[in-house]
Amino acid sequence: MKLIRALGLLFVFFVMPPLGYLTAATVWTHLGDQIEVSGTAAANETLRGVARSCERQDPITLTGGFKAWYICQVDVSAHGGPSRRMESRGFLTPDDIGKSVPVGTIHNGKDLVADRDYLRYPTLAPLALAGTVIGWVLLMAAMLWVLSRKHMPRLSSSPEEIAQHVRKQFPDEEKPADEVYVRGRKKWLKGSWVFGLLVLSVLGTIVYSGDAFEGDTTQTVLAVASWSTPVLLFLNALRKLFFWPAVTISASGVEWTGEKPSWAEIELVRLSARHELTVQRTGGTPQRVGRFGPEQADEIHRAMRKYGKTAAYRRVSSAR
Structure with a gap:
């Protein structure tokens, strides 16, 4: 059961986030990174680009998710002036080669993006x-x-079910x-x-x-x-x-990590102010069980008072 739970947590924390990112990237590539090329002549446009070549990028990438996309070489000009070659990532396809489309830039003019006024799904894409x-x-x-x-019986269960x-x-x-x-x-x-x-x-x-x-x-x-x-x-x-410490305390003795001394073999059980549990066998040296949390230390204290011999147990107060 521990192995199944560990594998499940491994899947949730290591596999699910990348899958989620790729799924979201696919949604954005399909809806948010598409433009309407036809009828794009507007008087207030500042930049226009003409794709000259496009290179297909295979699916399962950080940019396109599970959908194929293209990197295109684009000649960009402002108001019909001199052009410069830039690279578009995603919103242009080979079908747009040779067509003049409105574009924009981000990151101080370093990256080329689609003009927001010509996005195909300007409202649906962010919502999706x-x-x-x-x-x-x-x-x-x-x-x-x-x-x-924790798979425990429901309070409403009948005595027979419990x-x-x-x-x-x-x-x-x-x-x-x-x-x-x-x-x-x-x-x-x-x-x-x-x-x-x-x-x-x-x-x-x-x-x-x-x-x-x-x-x-x-x-x-x-x-x-x-x-x-x-x-x-x-x-x-x-x-x-x-890797967290564990201990079992019963009427027969104390058990932890392969050790299982009975109460007759135990000289002292000590719980320090830092919630560190040690067990000393009769005539032996103290053996460290591990350092527990405050809640676990209280559970150990109650269990020792219930099952252990009072003379063989000592808890150091945090106030000391």
């Missing part, structure tokens, strides 16, 4: 893009919820063993702000990745930060799954 992003984020949230939910669930979970005995299992460190990444951060990171990958590593330092930094956030969230989840 926003809907795609929101839908994808909600899908990721739903997948995370499924991966994190008993059946218990027997299914513990087939070798009528009821769970009388023990306490504690796992985890202090959770730094928790709360609704994590979901908001994930939403912003997905939006950032869509907005800034296309201009990253193209000479614009700000765009590059924002793109790297946007892609880094899901990676950090996944590493935190991976750390929680495999």
Whole structure:
């Protein structure tokens, strides 16, 4: 089950964001990056471009998503004056070669874009893009919820259904063993702000990745930060799954990472002010179990008071 959950989290944090970006890029390439070439003679146009050649770019790219697109060499002139060769990315196709179309520039005249007045879907494209992003984020949230939910019997279940669930979970005995299992460190990444951060990171990958590593330092930094956030969230989840300390406390003794001394073998169990748990066997040296979070330390304290021998347990107060 842990492996399935880990693979699911790996898919959500590493596969879903790039797929979402490519899907959003496809939507934009299909709707937001198309122009109406016919009837484009307007008196107030400043720049016009004539495509001279176009090179097809295969699908599955940061610019075009899952749809093929073109890089065209365009001669651009202002008010019929001298022209200069520029490169268009996406909005022109081989069908536009030789046709004079209105264009614009961004990034201080470095990049060529379509004139907004001649976009084919000026209103639908932003709405479709926003809907795609929101839908994808909600899908990721739903997948995370499924991966994190605890499959417990409903409160409205009948006693027979609850008993059946218990027997299914513990087939070798009528009821769970009388023990306490504690796992985890202090959770730094928790709360609704994590979901908001994930939403912003997905939006950032869509907005800034296309201009990253193209000479614009700000765009590059924002793109790297946007892609880094899901990676950090996944590493935190991976750390929680495999690297957080765990201990089982029962009436028979204490168990952790291959060690299972009974109470008769234990001289002292110590929980420090930093929530670090150590177990010392009789006549031996203290063995470190791990450092837990405040909530987990309280669970360990209650379990030790319930199952352990009071003389063999010591908790150091944070006030000392």
